[in-house]
Amino acid sequence: xxxxxxPVEGEKKVFMTGNEVVAWAAAAAGxxxxxxxxxxxxxxxxxxxxxxxxxxxxxxxxTEDELxxxxxxxxxxxxxxxxxxxxxxxxxxxxxxxxxxAEMMRLPAVVVIQQRxxxxxxxxxxxxxxxxxxxxxxxxxxxxxxxxxSSHQDLYDYTIKAFNxxxxxxxxxxxxxxxxxxxxxxPVVMYDPEVRGVELVPxxxxxxxxGTPGVDRPPAHLRNAYSIEEELYEAVMELVREYxxxxxxxxxxxxxxxxxxxxxxxxxxxxxxxxxGVVRELRQQGVPVGxxxxxxxRPFPADALRRVAATGVRLLVVxxxxxxxxxxxxxxLSGLPAEVHGLYKPxxxxxxxxxxxxxxxxxxxx
Amino acid sequence: xxxxxxxxxxxxxxxxxxxxxxxxxxTLVDLDVVEPFFTLRPIKRELxxxxxxxxxxxxxxxxxxxxxxxxxxxxxxxxxxxxxxxLDVGYGAYGAQTLNLVEGADRHPDLQVLAxxxxxxxxxxxxxxxxxxxxxxxxxxxxxxxxxxxxxxxVELVQEGARLVTAAARLLGLPVVATSVVKELAPLLGExxxxxxxxRALERFMPRAFW
Numbered sequence: 001x002x003x004x005x006x007p008v009e010g011e012k013k014v015f016m017t018g019n020e021v022v023a024w025a026a027a028a029a030g031x032x033x034x035x036x037x038x039x040x041x042x043x044x045x046x047x048x049x050x051x052x053x054x055x056x057x058x059x060x061x062x063t064e065d066e067l068x069x070x071x072x073x074x075x076x077x078x079x080x081x082x083x084x085x086x087x088x089x090x091x092x093x094x095x096x097x098x099x100x101x102a103e104m105m106r107l108p109a110v111v112v113i114q115q116r117x118x119x120x121x122x123x124x125x126x127x128x129x130x131x132x133x134x135x136x137x138x139x140x141x142x143x144x145x146x147x148x149x150s151s152h153q154d155l156y157d158y159t160i161k162a163f164n165x166x167x168x169x170x171x172x173x174x175x176x177x178x179x180x181x182x183x184x185x186x187p188v189v190m191y192d193p194e195v196r197g198v199e200l201v202p203x204x205x206x207x208x209x210x211g212t213p214g215v216d217r218p219p220a221h222l223r224n225a226y227s228i229e230e231e232l233y234e235a236v237m238e239l240v241r242e243y244x245x246x247x248x249x250x251x252x253x254x255x256x257x258x259x260x261x262x263x264x265x266x267x268x269x270x271x272x273x274x275x276x277g278v279v280r281e282l283r284q285q286g287v288p289v290g291x292x293x294x295x296x297x298r299p300f301p302a303d304a305l306r307r308v309a310a311t312g313v314r315l316l317v318v319x320x321x322x323x324x325x326x327x328x329x330x331x332x333l334s335g336l337p338a339e340v341h342g343l344y345k346p347x348x349x350x351x352x353x354x355x356x357x358x359x360x361x362x363x364x365x366x
Numbered sequence: 367x368x369x370x371x372x373x374x375x376x377x378x379x380x381x382x383x384x385x386x387x388x389x390x391x392x393t394l395v396d397l398d399v400v401e402p403f404f405t406l407r408p409i410k411r412e413l414x415x416x417x418x419x420x421x422x423x424x425x426x427x428x429x430x431x432x433x434x435x436x437x438x439x440x441x442x443x444x445x446x447x448x449x450x451x452x453l454d455v456g457y458g459a460y461g462a463q464t465l466n467l468v469e470g471a472d473r474h475p476d477l478q479v480l481a482x483x484x485x486x487x488x489x490x491x492x493x494x495x496x497x498x499x500x501x502x503x504x505x506x507x508x509x510x511x512x513x514x515x516x517x518x519x520x521v522e523l524v525q526e527g528a529r530l531v532t533a534a535a536r537l538l539g540l541p542v543v544a545t546s547v548v549k550e551l552a553p554l555l556g557e558x559x560x561x562x563x564x565x566r567a568l569e570r571f572m573p574r575a576f577w
Contacts, residue, residue, distance in 0.1 A: 015486045015515050017370045024488065044370065051489065185371035187515045190488065 004057045011191035019044035019182040021152050022112055022175070024190055025159035026084055027052050030200050031110070033059040033083040035073040037066050040124040041179030042086040042114040066091040070098025070109075077107045078222075080205030082163055086112035088179070089122055092130050092137075099172050100138035103239070104224040107206070108166030108173065112159070115178040115269075117347040125179035127347040128269055131324035134174050135298040141236065143243045145173040145250055146298040148268040149181060152188040158295075160193055160200075167201040169246045176297065178320075180270050180349070243299075253301035257283050257290030258308045263362045264290045266305075266329055267318040268297060271350050275318055278355045289359050294328070302332035309338040314362050318343045318350050367455040367462065367503060368482035369489060373512035375405045375575065377482050377546055378454035379413065380568045386417045391449030395441050396422035398456025399464055406454070408575050419447075437467055445470040445477070462504030480543055481506045483534075485513045485527045496534035508543040509535050511563065519547070521554045528559040 007027035016024075022045045026034070034049045050060050059081075063069045069085045076083030087095050092113050102109045115130040117123035136142040145165050147158045158175055166173040193200055206220055213219035226232040257279060258264050267275040272293045279291045292308055292315075294301050309315060315338060317326040322344045330340055343350060343358050368374050382394045394413065396406045406413075406422040413420050421440045444451050445468060455464050462479060465471040481500050483490055490496050500506050513519075513527020528545050535542045544566045545559040552567035559565055 012488075013486070013515060013518070014488050014491075015371055015484060016488065020370065020489075048489070185516070187486075187518050 005055070006192060007052060007056045008190050008192050011189055011195055013187055013189050015185060015187055016152065017044060017183055017185050018152050018155050018177060019114070020048045021155045021188055021190075022086065022159050022177075022182075023048035023052060025156045026110075026163070027056055027058060028156075028190070028193060029082070029160040029163040030203075031058075031082045031084055031163060033061070033073070033076040033081050035061045035063060035069045035076065035083065035085050037063055037069045037087070037091065039066075039088050039091040039116075041116055041126075041182045042088050042112065044182065045086040045112060045114075066094035067097055070095045070111075071101075073109055073111075074098055074102055074105075074107050077102075077109055077203075078206045079208070080203050082110075082167070082203045084110035084112065084163075086114065088114045089116040089118055089130070090120065092133055096133065096137040099144065100140050101224045102172040103138060103140050103143045104235075105206075105222045106170040106239070106242075108163075108170050108203075110162050110166050110173050110175070112175045113177065114182040115176065123347060125183070126320065126349070128178060128271060128320040129322075129324065129346055130176070131268075131297060131319075131321060132327065134176050135300075135328065141240060141243075142298055143239050144171055144298055145169070146176050146296060147174065147252075148176045148295060148297050150269050150272045150293070152181075152184070152186050155181065156188055156190060160198060164198075164201045165250060167203055169250065171243065171246075174298075176269065178270055247299035250296060251299045251301045251304075252295035253293060253304050254295060255290065255292045255304070255308065256280070258292060258311075258313070259290075260288055261290035261311075261313050262288040263316055263359055264292050264308055264313045265316045265318055265355070265359060266292045266294075266325065268294050268325060269320075271318055271320055274350055274352050274355060278352045278359065282356060282359060287360065287363055289363060294325075297325075297328060300328050300332055305329065305332050306336060309333050309336050314339045314341060316341045316343060316358060316362055318355055318358075320345055320348060320350060322346045367464075367479065367506075368457070368512075369484070369487060369499065370457050371487060372482045372484045372490070373510075373514065373546065374457070374482050375454050376568055376570065376572050377510055377512060378452050379406075379409075379571050380546070380566070382418050382450075382452045383413075383416060383569070384566075385450050385452075391419075393419040393421060393444060393447050393449065393451045395444045395451065395453045396420075396456070397441060397453045397464060397468070399435065399437060399467065400456055405456070405572075405575050409571050412574075413571075442467060443469050445474050461502060462506065465505075478507045479505050480508050480510055482510045482512045483527070483531050485511075485530045486515050486523060493530050493533045493537070496531060497537050500534070500538055500540075506538075506540065508541045509538075510543050511545040511559070513545075514547070519551060521551055524551065524555065525560045528561045528563060532561040532563065
């Protein structure tokens with residue numbers, strides 16, 4: 001059998017929209033199957049995946065809705081194929097049902113969310129209003145990993161990482177972007193993960209494995225339903241213990257200028273780009289301000305943020321939602337006498353001017 | 367017309383302003399039928415202040431998001447306007463078929479359909495890819511080499527684009543109408559690129575647009 005051509009050879013700087021970046025990165029990560037249902041602003045992930053598919057022997061299935069896209073993706077995972085889907089807004093709402101099942105059965109599904117405005121159909125292109133849904137959705141305990149990206153390079157790097165995290169730890173893994181990131185265009189370095197020394201965690205089937213169940217291997221007894229309350233309690237506690245054990249290996253953040261800061265701005269995603277620019281500029285002018293960016297929203301980098309907050313700084317949470325990131329921040333800081341302020345603009349970008357004004361006011365004690 | 371991020375809008379805006387400066391009456395039409403509210407909207411007022419007539423959406427939109435947006439009558443009848451008309455055709459799965467929405471596009475004697483190509487995009491990175499992409503678009507009368515990496519564009523990259531796009535154009539039997547490049551780099555290329563195609567300098571507007 002001829003070997004399949006690699007989607008990305010070596011490394012190369014290219015110019016693309018964020019959605020295209022995700023399609024290429026998924027192919028470079030060894031994903032074989034995409035299942036999806038169209039919704040703006042993620043459509044081009046599907047468009048470009050279907051253009052790559054015939055060239056590189058990949059599979060695409062368009063289903064009748066997001067419930068079906070989510071469950072067929074889990075079918076791909078059960079068969080041992082690296083599988084993913086992409087959605088947004090109301091599609092993300094529907095996707096929570098299959099992803100709850102993935103939490104219960106420890107299925108390494110990968111889901112790309114390009115947030116759009118809500119509630120409901122909202123608007124088609126941008127917000128950060130799917131933080132709560134993506135981090136804690138479903139009728140369970142939110143046992144999933146959520147990476148929040150803020151650049152095209154992040155989209156490439158963390159798409160590859162999402163597949164590795166999912167298959168290493170066997171928890172569903174989300175890449176949380178937004179429509180602006182999906183549509184924006186900027187240079188990005190595409191690379192074959194091997195060239196960078198990134199080892200791809202292999203996929204393996206959950207069902208249909210060789211040998212006789214119970215004789216050569218344990219049976220694949222995958223359950224998402226239990227008959228008795230105590231059975232479910234034990235199953236959930238086992239999941240929680242596993243999740244809490246691996247969370248410290250998964251959690252990621254970045255911080256700048258927090259030592260000696262009077263104010264620390266907290267932001268994620270595309271809003272972080274604005275915050276980073278403002279904070280670095282103010283810092284150069286001698287304003288005592290830093291930033292803290294959670295890269296994983298779930299598990300949340302609570303310990304790192306608590307260390308920052310323990311120095312008595314005032315925190316300013318900046319987001320294109322009405323306090324969804326702030327809710328995660330406040331939970332992380334529970335018990336600390338930290339002041340948490342908010343600059344909330346659901347569904348629109350936050351300008352650098354307004355961020356700078358709020359930071360200066362807070363630095364001056366206002 | 368062309369792929370996402372190939373440089374359609376940047377070239378359309380610049381060409382329109384060049385013609386305005388030459389004393390001509392010019393209308394620029396945003397013919398993105400998939401997401402018609404984003405590219406030109408933030409810079410519409412600025413372009414109008416420079417003497418360009420712009421047909422693009424601002425606020426007070428009609429329609430149902432991605433599920434259906436009515437085409438403004440000004441866009442449908444744009445080719446009946448006096449003076450020059452530039453149609454910025456948004457990318458969509460249907461290529462040149464979008465032009466079917468514009469009255470008279472199938473028979474207007476002066477209409478030229480130009481495909482904008484950026485070989486720094488992986489889908490149009492080789493001569494073969496460019497040929498296949500242009501054939502998929504439908505009617506195309508000429509190519510524009512707009513090879514770039516945003517802020518990180520170099521002269522060498524633009525010249526490499528000129529070589530690939532010219533080779534593709536020969537296979538397609540089409541002319542290369544121009545190589546377009548940011549005005550900061552244009553003097554380094556001179557009046558013609560390495561393949562003899564005319565060089566057009568671009569002023570950047572898109573960093574102020576949504577995308």
